[in-house]
Amino acid sequence: MTGKRVAVVGIHGHGASHVRNVLRLPDAELVAVADPQGGGDLAVQVFPSLDELLAAVEVDVVVICTPIQTHVPLAELAMRTGADVLLEKPPTASLAEFDQLSSVVAETGRALQVGFQAQASEATLGLASMVAGGELGEIRGISATGKWLRTARYFQRARWSGRRHLDGVDVVDGAVTNPLAHSAAAALLLDGSTGVDDVRQVETELYRANPIESDDTSTVRITTSRGTPILIAVTLCAGEQLEPSVTVHGSEGRAVLRYTSDTLELHQGDARTVRTYERADLLENLLAHRADPSVPLYCPLAATGGFTRVVEAVRTAADPAEIPADLIDWQGEGLDRHPILRDVEPWIDRAADELALFSEIGAPWSNARRR
Incomplete structure (x- = not known):
């Protein structure tokens, strides 16, 4: 052994x-x-x-x-x-x-x-260091987008899938809090706002096209204690599966982190650079920490406090609003059946660019909250 x-x-x-x-x-x-x-x-x-x-x-x-x-x-x-x-x-x-x-x-x-x-990625940690060091200037905000496609099979894989509660216990399995949770967690890390007390406010707008309890299309705006707005715009009802990203909007440049591939794209002046980085293994890091406590964990529980404030806001929010059927195109049969929310991709991009909730930019399904 x-x-x-x-x-x-x-x-x-x-x-x-x-x-x-x-x-x-x-x-x-x-x-x-x-x-x-x-x-x-x-x-x-x-x-x-x-x-x-x-x-x-x-x-x-x-x-x-x-x-x-x-x-x-x-x-x-x-x-x-x-x-x-x-x-x-x-x-x-x-x-x-x-x-x-x-x-x-x-x-x-x-x-x-x-x-x-993603917290163990050199791309994420390097960008966080750039933000903290002022290399992107004054930060206007941070946005995260996720455009994923999930079929009925995904929501039927287990009893708890797509549930807010199960057998009287909180589950909170929605797009923001589980499949695309890395988006919010990475954005908070880039702002240096990972602790419970680092989040001042969380605004939620939760929607669903699928016949589930939880959200599959949402915008969430986090305001950190330092005043940074973080806008999360995600869906599981895209026309195709695309790589999620987190963007830092600075007065001296813009940085796009694609955390699933550990790729960092920098725009500073007329220059654009793209580089892919290495990522450490979380279990390997845990074993190293166990052998030598002076080796820090990449993602200890305390560093997920800010993210858990987001989970709490989603948990206590009103149930997701049902998206009107005339905005949805259904494709596939049986377990491959899935909804495509019409034009969701450009609306997500606009929400991210403007750091705005769907209702603030007039996304058509946001009218569901007023019906």
Whole structure:
């Protein structure tokens, strides 16, 4: 045994990528997994639940990739048994849960890393340094756009998909808070506003074209304590899947971060440069921190406080307004069926450029809130 003993909870779907990641790291040894659906053909011990796993196997690190509403109890269970944790985003479904989990971190002294991969990108961190150093001048604002396409299969993959609540428990699985959560988290990092107290106000406009509880098309405007407006404009009802981006609008230049490819595009004067950067691995960083606490975590729980303020605003907002049927084109059949919100892409671009909510620029579906 050469590496730290790692267990993965939730190994199907995105969890499978965590299993592959553990297996490739020389400093990690996959000793067990927990999933009620079983472990497939993995040659390790398989348990139906984390508590049964921890009762039978000694573990140093637990990777949690499970439904949002299970994050806090599972992370707490792991930390109270002495394990460090890599927890998928969003870490919690509410500020109250965030406070609860923060207390467990402080009480146990365990390390908890949150799975915002873009926070470990040299592109993101380099741009944050540029913003802090004034290289883009005075910051007019930051905007984030996401134009994704999701079919009925995505919303039917699990009971909690597309739900705001399930069995009396908050889930808050919407476009802003889960699939495109990296947009808001990265924007807050670029502003240096990652803590709970770094967010002054959050305005939400949530809409849905799909027959779900949560939002699939939204604008959210965050005002940070330093006064920066951050505008999030996202949809899961685009005509095609496009790469999301975060743009910093400065008086001396503009920077576009494409966080899924770790690409940074700079516009300063007449010059335009594009460069792709490396990204560190969050589990590898957690293992290094465990070996030497002087190695900082890229995304500790405390650094997701500002993002959790956004989650809380979405959680407590009115239910998403239903987008009128005459604005939607449906394509595909069965599990491949999906809505395309007509002209959503240019409206998203305009909202981002003007740092404005959909209703403020007259997007046609924003009338749904006044019906």
